[in-house]
Amino acid sequence: MGCFSSSGRHTLPKSEASNTPSQVVHTKEDIKIDASMFVGHRSGQVLEHYKIGQKIGSGAFGCVRIGTHIATGQKRAIKTIHKESISEDLTERAKFFTEVDILRRADHPNIVKLYEFYEDEKYFHIVTEFLQGGExxxxxxxxxxxxxxxxxxxxxxxxxxxxxxxxxxxxxxxxxxxxxxxxxxxxxxxxxxxxxxxxxxxxxxxxxxxxxxxxxxxxxxxxxxxxxxxxxxxxxxxxxxxxxxxxxxxxxxxxxxxxxxxxxxxxxxxxxxxxxxxxxxxxxxxxxxxxxxxxxxxxxxxxxxxxxxxxxAVSPSAQSIPLASLDNLKAFRAEQKLQHAVLTFIASQLLQNEDSKQLSEAFRNLDKNGDGKISREELLEVYSGMMGLEAASEEVEKIMRQVDANGSGYIDYTEFIMATAQKEKMINQMNLEAAFKVFDSDGSGKISAQELKALLGSGGGENETIWCELIKDVDQNGDGEIDINEFKAMMMSLVESHK
Incomplete structure (x- = not known):
């Protein structure tokens, strides 16, 4: 079911859509966007999405093979574990799910990235980035x-x-x-x-x-x-x-x-x-x-x-960090929450290591204390050397408001990549079509409010009206849903604004 303008039907009656004291999030601006939202637990066959290649490792409970992601052509590592090998050992089963949960939430340039997790009748499949340099x-x-x-x-x-x-x-x-x-x-x-x-x-x-x-x-x-x-x-x-x-x-x-x-x-x-x-x-x-x-x-x-x-020899000065990264970070704008969510998905799931190599180095140089996140103080130290303390303080607050999508109080790794990557590299036809398929979870060709809630709901509370508001921001023909053309137009407007 779609969302409609004030001249048409509403998805929910007013009594259900109204705010209550128990609701934490009241507006779409308060939705927290996090890279972990897009690490999905998929059902069905992993072979529907990957071409399986050579074995690169094995252990007591399974093996690791190279898989080529059909939609993007990316090489990834697929760790396959036979369910029977851990089904009766509760300790091993708990360890397995703990590993998945920790990798899902980890967002650090020196921790292997988890893309998705499949489960079929016989196997669990953990899909991570493929690191070809060896041990x-x-x-x-x-x-x-x-x-x-x-x-x-x-x-x-x-x-x-x-x-x-x-x-x-x-x-x-x-x-x-x-x-x-x-x-x-x-x-x-x-x-x-x-x-x-x-x-x-x-x-x-x-x-x-x-x-x-x-x-x-x-x-x-x-x-x-x-x-x-x-x-x-x-x-x-x-x-x-x-x-x-x-x-x-x-x-x-x-x-x-x-x-x-x-x-x-x-x-x-x-x-x-x-x-x-x-x-x-x-x-x-x-x-x-x-x-x-x-x-x-x-x-x-x-x-x-x-x-x-x-x-x-890590220096926090502007000379050790590409000025393009600092300029992109300062110029980043995503006026719509859905734009922010799509950029986060692309940055965390679709960008290749080679596309983000220089950005990773810039992140490490900004992260002076090496804790895997960038603080206000670390940003202020760099920008104050470029524009003075007063102007830098104002600029850093703007950056935090725009880039800190999950409200952690820091710029996390994926947030930094999202904000500093060249928009032309991120926003292309292949990436947008791959992203649309994820948001259009039922494959209907349109994104509904229910689909947005299912994907982003962990960061948005129970206020049903905000999902319709997100649709309305993009829905050009007023049918209460977002089609592929509306989706692409929303994202291409970001490329135009950065020219």
């Missing part, structure tokens, strides 16, 4: 040991992802080079954390007790089954040790031998290799491998370490 483990073997600068750049990316997770009460529990994938085979590629199968949502006031991890990287307190999120920092310390020396700090012939070494927590930074490594690097390793978790550095503290900052 950091293989990169280490190929290069044997890295320069301090290269190691620091990798470590900053890992710690940024970990800090973001810990800030959101997520602990990974199995950080290791095999679970760190590279986007491509460039000399200094972007890195992403994968495999959240052992992760958990933790309560900061309570310690965890279940033992998860891999022998070389597991923290001693995990072996005692009494630990908190700092176990991830221990793993980071082991990874940095290996990046710089090419060898693990705790080793043995068997896992049992390795775990005995971990339990003692004794390691050495002596020998020929370590004479060439700076005191700053050694100091950071020792802070991350502090045997007492209470004294161990946090992810956010590690990101501010002097050695890391000096070697990454």
């Amino acid at each position: 950091l483990f293989d990169y280490i073997i190929k290069n044997k040991m890295l320069s301090e600068r290269a190691a620091a750049i990798f470590m900053r990316q890992i710690l940024s992802a970990v800090a973001y997770c810990h800030l959101n009460n997520i602990v990974h529990r199995d950080l290791k080079p095999e679970n760190l994938l590279l986007e491509n085979d460039a000399p200094q590629p972007n890195l992403k954390v994968i495999d959240f199968g052992t992760c958990a949502i933790f309560d900061p006031s309570r310690h965890m007790t279940k033992k998860y991890g891999t022998a070389y990287y597991i923290a001693p307190e995990v072996l005692r089954k009494d630990y908190d999120e700092k176990c991830d920092i221990w793993s980071c310390g082991v990874i940095l040790y290996i990046l710089l020396s090419g060898k693990p700090p705790f080793y043995g012939r068997t896992d049992r031998d390795i775990l005995k070494m971990v339990e003692k927590g004794e390691y050495s930074m002596r020998g020929t290799i370590w004479t060439t490594i700076s005191q700053g690097a050694k100091h950071l390793i020792s802070r991350m491998l502090d045997y007492n978790p209470k004294n161990r550095i946090s992810a956010r503290e590690a990101l501010m370490d002097d050695w890391l900052a000096q070697n990454c």
Whole structure:
């Protein structure tokens, strides 16, 4: 059923459409748009949407294959798990759904992106971005040991992802080079954390007790089954040790031998290799491998370490960030909520890594403290260097109002990509047609108020009239729904306004 103008029928009687004290959202302006809205749980066959290619990995419960998205031609990774393998094991089933939920909500340039999740009679299929650079483990073997600068750049990316997770009460529990994938085979590629199968949502006031991890990287307190999120920092310390020396700090012939070494927590930074490594690097390793978790550095503290900052050479000044990105961020406007939603969908689901590579780097340079989001203060520091403090304060407030679509008080990664990407790259025929199909969930050729509520309703409360208002903003022929031509006209107006 469509929505109609005041001269025609209303979808709901006034008594149902009127606001009540229990309703949180009262107007369409209050709808919160978030990238997680578009990570759908699909029914039906994954083969209807993907051409399945070669196997690139396997495990106890399934395998990972390359899939080509038929609608866009994008290569993606499809992790397939046989339902029977986890149906009777409640722990494994819970871990599986926890992984899906965490990846759905994660929005960080160094955490693998989840596109969608399929379920058919026999299988679950998790569709994520395809990272063709291989494991950091293989990169280490190929290069044997890295320069301090290269190691620091990798470590900053890992710690940024970990800090973001810990800030959101997520602990990974199995950080290791095999679970760190590279986007491509460039000399200094972007890195992403994968495999959240052992992760958990933790309560900061309570310690965890279940033992998860891999022998070389597991923290001693995990072996005692009494630990908190700092176990991830221990793993980071082991990874940095290996990046710089090419060898693990705790080793043995068997896992049992390795775990005995971990339990003692004794390691050495002596020998020929370590004479060439700076005191700053050694100091950071020792802070991350502090045997007492209470004294161990946090992810956010590690990101501010002097050695890391000096070697990454990240500057918050305008010179380190492309002016085009800053100009696009400042100029971003989406007057209609539906435009905002479509741009968020395209930025999170359709843009290729190569399209957003420079934008990702700009995001990292703006994100001075490395927590995976951009604050008012971080924006103010950059723009005040361009236009003065007073003008910058006013400009930053405008940016926050326009770009912070989910009302978090920060510019999240997808919001930044959405606002700074070239509109001509985002708003093209292929992307608009793919987006329309998602919004037109029943395939009728028109988008209804009910379809908008089903897709965006988690950010819009129960006020039914706002969905009709969204339709009315775009509905040129007054039939109460949005067809493909009206949809395209709405989005192409953004391209015109940015010329």
